[in-house]
Amino acid sequence: MIHDRDLRPPAPIAASAFAPTRAAGRALVIEPVRLRDLRAVARLQRRAFRPALAYGLTTLIVLWLLPHVRFLVARRGEAVLGCAIGDRQEADTRVINLAVDPEARRQGIGAGLLRALEAALPRGNVLLMVEEDNAAAQALYRSEGYGPVGHAKDYYGRGRHGVWMQKQRTGQAAATLRV
Ligand SMILES: CC(C)(COP(=O)(O)OP(=O)(O)OC[C@H]1O[C@@H](n2cnc3c(N)ncnc32)[C@H](O)[C@@H]1OP(=O)(O)O)[C@@H](O)C(=O)NCCC(=O)NCCS
Numbered sequence: 001m002i003h004d005r006d007l008r009p010p011a012p013i014a015a016s017a018f019a020p021t022r023a024a025g026r027a028l029v030i031e032p033v034r035l036r037d038l039r040a041v042a043r044l045q046r047r048a049f050r051p052a053l054a055y056g057l058t059t060l061i062v063l064w065l066l067p068h069v070r071f072l073v074a075r076r077g078e079a080v081l082g083c084a085i086g087d088r089q090e091a092d093t094r095v096i097n098l099a100v101d102p103e104a105r106r107q108g109i110g111a112g113l114l115r116a117l118e119a120a121l122p123r124g125n126v127l128l129m130v131e132e133d134n135a136a137a138q139a140l141y142r143s144e145g146y147g148p149v150g151h152a153k154d155y156y157g158r159g160r161h162g163v164w165m166q167k168q169r170t171g172q173a174a175a176t177l178r179v
Contacts (some may be wrong), residue, residue, distance in 0.1 A: 001049070001097045002129055003155065004059045028109065030116045033064060033071045033083065040080040041073065048099035052157065055097060063096070070120040074100070074109045084113035092124035098137070110140050118167075126167040131156050141165050 033041065038060045045054035055063075063069050063085055074082035082100040086093060095117065100110045118126060129152060130137045146165040155162030 001053065001099075002094070003053070004055055007059070007063070007096065028074055028076055028081070028112070030072055030074045030112055033073045035064065037073055037075075037080055038064060041083050044080055044083060044099055044101055045097075047102055069096070070117060072113060072116055072120065074113055082109045082113050084117040086117045086121050086126075088121060088123060089127070090124075093118070093121040093126045095126060095128035098128075105136075110137075111144060114140070114144055118169075122169075125169050128165050129155065129162045130165055132161040132163050138163070138165070141167075 038057060041060055042055070042057045045056075045060075048054070063071055066087070069085060069087045072084045073080050080101075081104040083097065084095070085097040086095045088094070095114070098110060098114060098117075100113070126146070127149075128141065128146070130141065132151075144167065146167045148163050149166045150164035152162035152164065154160065
């Protein structure tokens with residue numbers, strides 16, 4: 001995930017058509033977040049991340065308001081089980097945040113959210129940042145075609161390094177990043 005201190009509005013993009021995705025055989029729906037979901041997403045953030053990394057309600061409201069941001073949730077009925085947030089960065093796509101409730105993991109929800117976000121932001125390569133010791137997220141990203149392209153020392157705090165991962169969707173060579 002991108003640290004909320006690094007969230008800056010990039011150039012606006014044209015709205016892309018978004019098709020809601022339904023997980024086959026389950027009453028799980030992935031669709032754009034609604035304003036009334038945001039408190040539940042804030043609770044999900046606190047359950048999924050340690051306090052320094054969880055996005056608070058204010059950050060979530062700002063992300064919901066920004067027209068260039070795609071903000072999806074996975075829900076069963078009214079229960080919000082996961083979220084995925086991304087935007088366009090110049091010619092590429094950036095995954096800002098991905099989280100699944102601890103009680104709902106290993107059911108394919110994280111992968112489903114990531115795929116839906118990629119479909120909602122179809123331009124360029126996809127870039128994201130993940131904590132160096134976050135083995136679960138890195139395994140998910142690898143299984144979805146992402147590979148490491150850079151290292152960000154102390155990105156998440158002293159001694160907590162970040163890894164840039166990228167999924168190539170264009171012919172260009174993978175970027176090499178170091179912060
Ligand atoms: C990372 C996260 C979003 C994964 O969500 P999820 O719904 O459990 O992931 P999925 O069920 O879609 O997993 C898809 C694949 O990813 C890999 N994977 C996911 N979690 C894994 C784990 N704990 N250990 C090993 N592999 C894992 C597996 O290959 C898995 O496929 P499989 O279950 O068939 O083996 C979830 O663990 C989470 O919210 N973590 C805390 C927040 C976070 O770290 N977000 C990412 C920030 S960059």
